[in-house]
Every structure is written in structure tokens, then in C-alpha cells.
Amino acid sequence: MSQSRTYDCVVVGAGIVGAACAMHLARDGFSVTIVDERGVATGTTAAGMGHIVVMDDSDAQFALTEYSQRLWDEFALTLPADCDHENCGTIWVAADGEELAEARRKHDFYKTRGVRSEMLDEKTLREAEPNLREGLAGGLLVPGDSVVYQPRAAAEFVDDAIRNGAETIFGRRVVMVTNGGIEFENGDRINAGNVVVAAGIGSCDLVAGVRIRRKKGHLVITERYPDFVSHQIVELGYLKSAHSSALDSVAFNVQPRATEQVLIGSSRQYDIDDPAVDYEILGRMTRRAFEYMPALANLAAVRVWTGFRPATDDNLPLIGRHPEMPNVFLAAGHEGLGITTSAGTAAIIADLIAGHEPAIDASPYDPARIF
Amino acid sequence: MKLLIDNEEFNVPAGTTVAAAVMLVDRPSFRRSVSGEPRFPLCGMGICFECRVTIDRVAHQRSCQIEVREGMVIETE
Amino acid sequence: MSESIKAEVVIVGAGPAGLCAATGPVVASRSVVLIDDNPRPGGQIWRAEKGRTEDLAGRMIHKLSEHENFRRMPGTHVFGIDGNSLLCESPGGDVRVEFEKLIIATGARELLLPFPGWTLPNVFGAGGLQAxxxxxxxxxxxxxVIAGTGPLLLAVAYYLRSKGANVVLIAEQAPRSRILRFGLGLWRSPLKLVEAVWYSAKLLTTRSVYDSYVVRAEGDERLRSVTVRIGAKTETIECDMLGVGFHLVPNTELAELLGCEIRNGAVVVDEFQRTTVENVWCAGEPTGISGLESSLLEGTIAGSSAMGAPDSGRFLRRNRRIRRIADRMNRCYELREELRRLADNATIVCRCEDATFGEMSKFDGFRAAKLQTRCGMGACRGRICGSASRFLFGWEADSARPPIFPVRVSSLAGED
Structure with missing residues (x-):
């Protein structure tokens, strides 16, 4: 069988990024098909936390996450209830004076850029989250952040695309991307005016010269414990450890799910392909969490899973046109922020394909930088 | 053995499982499901987790796998 | 709280297969650890009755415990593996058990299938009610009312009657002719036949129907009646309790976690009960439902094989014969098509997450359904809805992942 149909856009990858791109493009009136070997949200998307968060590691990261969050807040108005979008806010916890100074810096950073945040001292921190241990210096509450059940949201984006005429091809493996379309394992081709490669780590196999590394993570989810936590809580030490080196690291990070379950993270390990649970780092990760929230130790853990964050060398995603194949667009390498930044990524890609100026300066994410 | 089920005192024979004890005293449910349905034990062998109750303040205990102890405090949902 | 122990032979499951597997190595002075998730030995079939101490499993445990090289860990759940160590949660805390040889004897569970009303209080598994x-x-x-399928139904009904219950109906979904044919074919296995005759004689006064199945359970907040399809007619029967089970499903989660090959829902073993993974044996129901006698034999065979003792050809031959009979028996309780259509769109299939038949049936596989409806994500780890989905939708359940039982987060943390 050979495919003769030609689409305006073919999106490779039905994770949250590909799904969001397909939704945007279909809404904009393009004929779209979305292809994925394993269906919607089965890769990194399924393994994530679903935290929609404004970050401040760099101005480029801030711009993309802040733009994305605004877009998510718009989606949230029409997302079905079972996507569990909840505006719970993030608390960045400062264990000591040094981290409290970091919280203040963060507070100022957000303030000058119009993002609401609020300093917490030892007392107000404990009032906000009574299960945090005593003696923590304080923290920063960012009330605008949210959580979402991302596999459902991704499926909803795909459904939205389908309602706007998009088609899906699942269960078939794409082996090649060219300037004019894609080719499946069996040699079948799909011709398309534009190809969006949103295949996460798999993008490396489809587009020569793309380098995206695996950053393995572990998550634990508990039984239902109503009101155990009410905000996404992240330690500020996270900033010191997460991006600083190539060494394995763990950080305290918990999330209240709409189901009343508690999600516990996080760990980072570079360049490991084995998805098996690593009990050594899982032990470090959970013990780190007990340091902040001792009562976590006695909760019942229902599931543990691992996932691979697609990490670029400069910690910024690849969003934009391929420098040598002008009809190929990259939307990959979102590391641990793919749920948040899927929204901004999709808007940028849709604007570029339509020939519009993106709403934010997209040059920091331009893939040309790596080729 | 004396035990407290939902703040009411009961006596049940030693060797009784918590599941059997809760059924003996006729509670409306062991737990409430995610959508609020009352649930009772199903498999009786620790597989299905329908019989979960709070025992001595620890939530989500499989009552069919645990025998009563003197002074045990059991809470259903 | 963390403890680490080591043994030459580690056995998981203290039912008939596990107890028999332990005997050889213990007598031969090998270090043996026997782990079981129940507080009492015997597994489901020999589950000791409250207050009875002179049961067979209890006696076997007592004998084994006279040996210093034997250690028993009751009430202990194996939740994961790390290299050659089993990660366990025991009443005293988390324990790592390192093995040289491992024998999996994790038994079976009942197949429980959804129908409208099956989540009502006082609807139980048939074996579940007995337990x-x-x-x-x-x-x-x-x-x-006792319903479903399999040889267990009569045993349960008989047991309940002996406890003073008024068993108003036994409804077996298989056709009577098939069971009779099978029963007559059993003349070479006198024990089973005697058992069957015994049960039916005791149950003569109980209404017992074939080709019949529960289509619905009714009641608000509590079971009040069941509607049963009996042949071509439908009848509503008032009752206080319903025990309904559809024969057995092998517990293969631990074997899967170790990477053992699973075929048709059972662990693949050779005639010495060796799995496809080196130094791992499997005995009894996880290798395919074949009943008590086979479990005893396979446990013994696995125990001998694991310590490198010469095999007994007699045991191997006998087990092959029993396996053949068991295969015939399992076919005779094959589930009828109508059972796939009992659940309506509003019927809950995943009882942990309340995912309904209607929601789940939109997907083309368990993993997709799981991600989108949360079916199988709950505390039972998909043991109930995964097995049901295999029958209802023909889906292969997701591969087993740790923890195979919920555990305290502190148990995941392990040692400092």
C-alpha cells in the first residue's frame, strides 16, 4: 500500500508537544496528520509530573514558560474536568538562609517581570503546608502555577485536532524525515508541505545532527491522602543540583494530584537507557523527601515509574525551522518542562508555519544553533 | 478481644480477621470508592484491596489479611 | 528498620507448593527462607481456619521450624527485586532477602468478572467468601447464592452449609453435559471422583443449576437480590450474599518482574519446574491451573531440582498425567460468550479507580486505556481489572512493575 495523500502538515510524535502542535495547526485550518508508533502520550509525557510552572533559570526559559502558562490558563477554561487541571501554585522551599536569599532573588526576578509571588517565612510556610518539617527557613509561593493530568490533556489536544479535521496514524514507525514528508518502516511515504518533528529523544534518529540526551527520572505515587499537600512543593536546592553537573542528583519535589494522591520526585541520571527502577537512587530520592516531609515515609506507595527527559546541551528546547530543510520544523528537547512548554512550543511552530511573527522572541530556541 | 470500630467498642473472638470483625458489627461500608460507592471485601485474599480500612491510624490497611489485636482502633469510611 | 538476609533457597508462597518445595532443601540442611504474604501458612486452599491449630500446613511449618536452617517470614510481601535480592515488606519493616536459588510458589487468585451490581457490598468472590x-x-x-464456574463452587457451597448458611442456589455457567463427561473421564483418578461424589451427595438438597449465570446484582448500598439466567429463563432471587468466581488466574507478577517468560498467562517451566531465568523455579498454580495434587508434586520437584538432587521420574510422570487431566478440566469450565456482555457502559470494571466498561472499551489496549481512564493504576495493580480485561477485551495486561504490591514509601527508601 502506498500513501498518496498530501497534507499541509505531518506531526511526528503524539506526546504532549506533538499533540499541542497538531491541535494548533488544525485549529489554524491546516490539514494535519499526527503519527506515532505507540499512540498518544505513551513516552516521556506519560512519565512526567504534569507541573505547569514558570521558571527563571534564564530569560529565554522564563519567556517560554511564562508564555506557555498563559496559554495553558486559556486551555484550562475548556479542558474537560478529567484532565484534572488545578491551579495549586508552587512553593519553592528554602531550607536555610542561603536558600532564603535565593527565594528573595527569585521573588524579585518574578516581580520585575510581572509574575505574582509571595515570600513565606518559617511560620507561614508551615501554615501553608503543615506536613513540612519544622525549622525550614521559609520559601516562595508562586500562586499562578498549576498541575494537570498530562496523558489526558494530550489525548484531549489530539481529539481537538481531530474535531478540526486532523487525522491520526498510530502503530506505524517513522524511519525517515525529509523536506517533503516522512517515510515509514515499510517504505510507505506521506507527503507534506511541513513536517513537525516532535519525537522527543527519538528525534535524534529522524533528523541528522540533533543531539538530545536521556536524563532518567523516577517518580513515586501514593495512595489517596486527602489534604496531605496542597501545593506543588520544590526544594530550592533543586536549582543548585539539577542543572549544575552531569552527576546523578535527587531533589525534594512533591505534587498534590486532583485524585488526592501524592506524587513524589525527583531524580536525574544522565545517559541511561535502562528503564528499570534503580533502587539506589530511588532510596536517595525518597530519603531526601523525608528530610523535608517526614510523614511521607508512612504513606503507601502504589506505583513507581521511570521516564527519560529529553535534554539538550544548553537546556533549552529546539523549536523552529531546520536550517537546511526549510519544510522541517523541530519541536523537541523540552527536558523536564515539556508539559509546560508544549503550549508555547505549539504556538511558535504554528506561527512559523503560517508565516506569522511568534508572540515571543523565538530566536533562543532556534535549532540552527546546534547544526 | 476488645476493639474500637468507628469509636464504638466491640468484643470479637481472637483469631478473627479485621474484615470479619467489621462485617460482624455491620458497618455500611469498609471504604468509599473514588466515586463514593460503599465497598466491602471482595476477594478475601489480599488481592483486590477493596477491604481497606484505617487501623490504629494507619490508612489503607487490607483488613482481610490482618487479625484483630486487643485494643485495636479501626475506622471505616 | 532495614534488615538484610541471605539464603541458599528462597521460596515465595507458603501454600502446598511452597511448603513441599521447602521440605527437601530443609531436610538436606540447606539454608531456606520461606516468605508468605499471609499471616498463616497454607495458601488459599489450606487456609487455616480461625482457632484451628492442628491443620496440615501448620503441622508442616512446625516440622520445618524444628530445623535451624529454616526461616519463615509470614505476613511478608515481596514488592520488588534488585539483582538477586527480593525486596520485602514485613510486619517489622523492610527486608532484603538475597537468594542463590529462588522458587516461586505464589499460587492463584479467583477470576472476578464485572456485571451490573458487582460492586455492591456483600457481593464476594466465591473463594473470597469462603476465606x-x-x-x-x-x-x-x-x-x-454461589455462582460462576469451576470446581471451587461446590466446595465453597459445601463449606458454607457446614457453617449454617442457607445456600439457596448454586449456578454453574458451564453446561452440565460437559462436566459430566469430564467427571466420567476421571475414573482413573479415584481421589477426585470420590471428592466430587461426596460434595454432590452433601449438596443434594441444594438447588444446583448449570448453563446458568448471574446477570445482575440488585440493592441500594447493600445486596438485596440477584438476577440469574437459568437456561432460557431469567429469575430474580432474594439473598443476603453472593459468592461469584470464575475459576482461577495464576499469580505471575513476581515471575514477570524477574523476567521469566509468561505464555497464556502462566509461567513457562520445564519438567523440573525451571523457568526461563537461571536459578529461578516456579511450582504450582503460577505455571497453569492444575490443582492441589499437582502443586504438591511440583513443589517437591522444584525443591529437589533447586538443590541439585536427582529427580524422581515417578513424580515427573505423575505430574504430567495430572496436568493433562487439569487441562481437560480447565477446558470444561471454559467461559461462555454471554459473560463478555454482562457489563453495561456504566458498569465499573476497575474497582480501584472506578473506570467503567464504557470508558475503557473506547481504547484498543490496556496501556492506552490505563493512561486515559486510570484503570489498573490503583492499589490492586490491575490484578482484578487486568484479568477481567483479558477476558472482556482480549487485552494483554501491562507488564508487572515494582512495587507489585503497595508498600510504605519508607520501604522503597531502603537502607541509609
Whole structure:
């Protein structure tokens, strides 16, 4: 069988990024098909936390996450209830004076850029989250952040695309991307005016010269414990450890799910392909969490899973046109922020394909930088 | 053995499982499901987790796998 | 709290297969650890009755415990593996058990299938109800319907009657002719036949129907009646309790976690009960439902093989014969098509997450359904809805992942 149909856009990858791109493009009136070997949200998307968060590691990261969050807040108005979008806010916890100074810096950073945040001292921190241990210096509450059940949201984006005429091809493996379309394992081709490669780590196999590394993570989810936590809580030490080196690291990070379950993270390990649970780092990760929230130790853990964050060398995603194949667009390498930044990524890609100026300066994410 | 089920005192024979004890005293449910349905034990062998109750303040205990102890405090949902 | 122990032979499951597997190595002075998730030995079939101490499993445990090289870990759940160590949660805390040889004897569970009303309080598995009664539940004077399929139904009905229950109906979904044919074919296995005759004689006064199945359970907040399809007719029967089970499903989660090959829902073993993974044996129901006698034999064979003792050809031959009979028996309780259509769109299939038949049936596989409806994500780890989905939708359940049982987060943390 050979495919003769030609689409305006073919999106490779039905994770949250590909799904969001397909939704945007279909809404904009393009004929779209979305292809994925394993269906919607089965890769990194399924393994994530679903935290929609404004970050401040760099101005480029801030711009993309802040733009994305605004877009998510718009989606949230029409997302079905079972996507569990909840505006719970993030608390960045400062264990000591040094981290409290970091919280203040963060507070100022957000303030000058119009993002609401609020300093917490030892007392107000404990009032906000009574299960945090005593003696923590304080923290920063960012009330605008949210959580979402991302596999459902991704499926909803795909459904939205389908309602706007998009088609899906699942269960078939794409082996090649060219300037004019894609080719499946069996040699079948799909011709398309534009190809969006949103295949996460798999993008490396489809587009020569793309380098995206695996950053393995572990998550634990508990039984239902109503009101155990009410905000996404992240330690500020996270900033010191997460991006600083190539060494394995763990950080305290918990999330209240709409189901009343508690999600516990996080760990980072570079360049490991084995998805098996690593009990050594899982032990470090959970013990780190007990340091902040001792009562976590006695909760019942229902599931543990691992996932691979697609990490670029400069910690910024690849969003934009391929420098040598002008009809190929990259939307990959979102590391641990793919749920948040899927929204901004999709808007940028849709604007570029339509020939519009993106709403934010997209040059920091331009893939040309790596080729 | 004396035990407290939902703040009411009961006596049940030693060797009784918590599941059997809760059924003996006729509670409306062991737990409430995610959508609020009352649930009772199903498999009786620790597989299905329908019989979960709070025992001595620890939530989500499989009552069919645990025998009563003197002074045990059991809470259903 | 963390403890680490080591043994030459580690056995998981203290039912008939596990107890028999332990015997050889223990007598031969090998270090043996026997782990079981129940507080009492015997597994489901020999589950000791409350207050009875002179049961067979208890006696076997007592004998084994006379040996210093034997250690028993009751009430202990194996939740994961790390290299050659089993990660366990015991009443005293988390324990790592390192093995040289491992024998998996994790038994079976009932297949429980959804139908409207099956989540009502007082609807139990058939074996489940028996287990609860053994745990001290009083059923005297209760009107009970027993339904589903398999040889267990009669045994349960008989047991409940002996406890003073009023068993108002036994409804077997298989056709009577098939069971009779099978029964007659059993003349070479006198034990089984005697058992069957015994049960039916005792149950003569109980209404017992074939080709029949529960289509619905009714009641608000509590079971009030069941509607049963009996042949071509439908009848509503008032009752206090319903015990309904559809024969057995092998517990293969631990074997899967170790990477053992699973085929048709059972662990693949050779005639010495060796799995496809080196130094791992499997005995009894996880290798395919074949009943008590086979479990005893396979446990013994696995125990001998694991310590490198010469095999007994007699045992191997006998086990092959029993396996053939068991295969015939399992076919005779094959589930009828109508059972796939009992659940309506509003019927809950995943009882942990309340995912309904209607929601789940939109997907083309368990993993997709799981991600989108949360079916199988709950505390039972998909043991109930995964097995049901295999029958209802033909889906292969997701591969087993740790923890195979919920555990305290502190148990995941392990040692400092």
C-alpha cells in the first residue's frame, strides 16, 4: 500500500508537544496528520509530573514558560474536568538562609517581570503546608502555577485536532524525515508541505545532527491522602543540583494530584537507557523527601515509574525551522518542562508555519544553533 | 478481644480477621470508592484491596489479611 | 528498620507448593527462607481456619521450624527485586532477602468478572467468601447464592452449609453435559471422583443449576437480590450474599518482574519446574491451573531440582498425567460468550479507580486505556481489572512493575 495523500502538515510524535502542535495547526485550518508508533502520550509525557510552572533559570526559559502558562490558563477554561487541571501554585522551599536569599532573588526576578509571588517565612510556610518539617527557613509561593493530568490533556489536544479535521496514524514507525514528508518502516511515504518533528529523544534518529540526551527520572505515587499537600512543593536546592553537573542528583519535589494522591520526585541520571527502577537512587530520592516531609515515609506507595527527559546541551528546547530543510520544523528537547512548554512550543511552530511573527522572541530556541 | 470500630467498642473472638470483625458489627461500608460507592471485601485474599480500612491510624490497611489485636482502633469510611 | 538476609533457597508462597518445595532443601540442611504474604501458612486452599491449630500446613511449618536452617517470614510481601535480592515488606519493616536459588510458589487468585451490581457490598468472590468465613465471618442463617464456574463452587457451597448458611442456589455457567463427561473421564483418578461424589451427595438438597449465570446484582448500598439466567429463563432471587468466581488466574507478577517468560498467562517451566531465568523455579498454580495434587508434586520437584538432587521420574510422570487431566478440566469450565456482555457502559470494571466498561472499551489496549481512564493504576495493580480485561477485551495486561504490591514509601527508601 502506498500513501498518496498530501497534507499541509505531518506531526511526528503524539506526546504532549506533538499533540499541542497538531491541535494548533488544525485549529489554524491546516490539514494535519499526527503519527506515532505507540499512540498518544505513551513516552516521556506519560512519565512526567504534569507541573505547569514558570521558571527563571534564564530569560529565554522564563519567556517560554511564562508564555506557555498563559496559554495553558486559556486551555484550562475548556479542558474537560478529567484532565484534572488545578491551579495549586508552587512553593519553592528554602531550607536555610542561603536558600532564603535565593527565594528573595527569585521573588524579585518574578516581580520585575510581572509574575505574582509571595515570600513565606518559617511560620507561614508551615501554615501553608503543615506536613513540612519544622525549622525550614521559609520559601516562595508562586500562586499562578498549576498541575494537570498530562496523558489526558494530550489525548484531549489530539481529539481537538481531530474535531478540526486532523487525522491520526498510530502503530506505524517513522524511519525517515525529509523536506517533503516522512517515510515509514515499510517504505510507505506521506507527503507534506511541513513536517513537525516532535519525537522527543527519538528525534535524534529522524533528523541528522540533533543531539538530545536521556536524563532518567523516577517518580513515586501514593495512595489517596486527602489534604496531605496542597501545593506543588520544590526544594530550592533543586536549582543548585539539577542543572549544575552531569552527576546523578535527587531533589525534594512533591505534587498534590486532583485524585488526592501524592506524587513524589525527583531524580536525574544522565545517559541511561535502562528503564528499570534503580533502587539506589530511588532510596536517595525518597530519603531526601523525608528530610523535608517526614510523614511521607508512612504513606503507601502504589506505583513507581521511570521516564527519560529529553535534554539538550544548553537546556533549552529546539523549536523552529531546520536550517537546511526549510519544510522541517523541530519541536523537541523540552527536558523536564515539556508539559509546560508544549503550549508555547505549539504556538511558535504554528506561527512559523503560517508565516506569522511568534508572540515571543523565538530566536533562543532556534535549532540552527546546534547544526 | 476488645476493639474500637468507628469509636464504638466491640468484643470479637481472637483469631478473627479485621474484615470479619467489621462485617460482624455491620458497618455500611469498609471504604468509599473514588466515586463514593460503599465497598466491602471482595476477594478475601489480599488481592483486590477493596477491604481497606484505617487501623490504629494507619490508612489503607487490607483488613482481610490482618487479625484483630486487643485494643485495636479501626475506622471505616 | 532495614534488615538484610541471605539464603541458599528462597521460596515465595507458603501454600502446598511452597511448603513441599521447602521440605527437601530443609531436610538436606540447606539454608531456606520461606516468605508468605499471609499471616498463616497454607495458601488459599489450606487456609487455616480461625482457632484451628492442628491443620496440615501448620503441622508442616512446625516440622520445618524444628530445623535451624529454616526461616519463615509470614505476613511478608515481596514488592520488588534488585539483582538477586527480593525486596520485602514485613510486619517489622523492610527486608532484603538475597537468594542463590529462588522458587516461586505464589499460587492463584479467583477470576472476578464485572456485571451490573458487582460492586455492591456483600457481593464476594466465591473463594473470597469462603476465606472471609475462615477469618471468622458468621454466615449462619444467611441466604447465599454461589455462582460462576469451576470446581471451587461446590466446595465453597459445601463449606458454607457446614457453617449454617442457607445456600439457596448454586449456578454453574458451564453446561452440565460437559462436566459430566469430564467427571466420567476421571475414573482413573479415584481421589477426585470420590471428592466430587461426596460434595454432590452433601449438596443434594441444594438447588444446583448449570448453563446458568448471574446477570445482575440488585440493592441500594447493600445486596438485596440477584438476577440469574437459568437456561432460557431469567429469575430474580432474594439473598443476603453472593459468592461469584470464575475459576482461577495464576499469580505471575513476581515471575514477570524477574523476567521469566509468561505464555497464556502462566509461567513457562520445564519438567523440573525451571523457568526461563537461571536459578529461578516456579511450582504450582503460577505455571497453569492444575490443582492441589499437582502443586504438591511440583513443589517437591522444584525443591529437589533447586538443590541439585536427582529427580524422581515417578513424580515427573505423575505430574504430567495430572496436568493433562487439569487441562481437560480447565477446558470444561471454559467461559461462555454471554459473560463478555454482562457489563453495561456504566458498569465499573476497575474497582480501584472506578473506570467503567464504557470508558475503557473506547481504547484498543490496556496501556492506552490505563493512561486515559486510570484503570489498573490503583492499589490492586490491575490484578482484578487486568484479568477481567483479558477476558472482556482480549487485552494483554501491562507488564508487572515494582512495587507489585503497595508498600510504605519508607520501604522503597531502603537502607541509609
Amino acid at each position: 472471609l468465613v475462615k477469618g471468622g465471618l458468621d454466615v449462619s442463617g444467611k441466604r447465599i
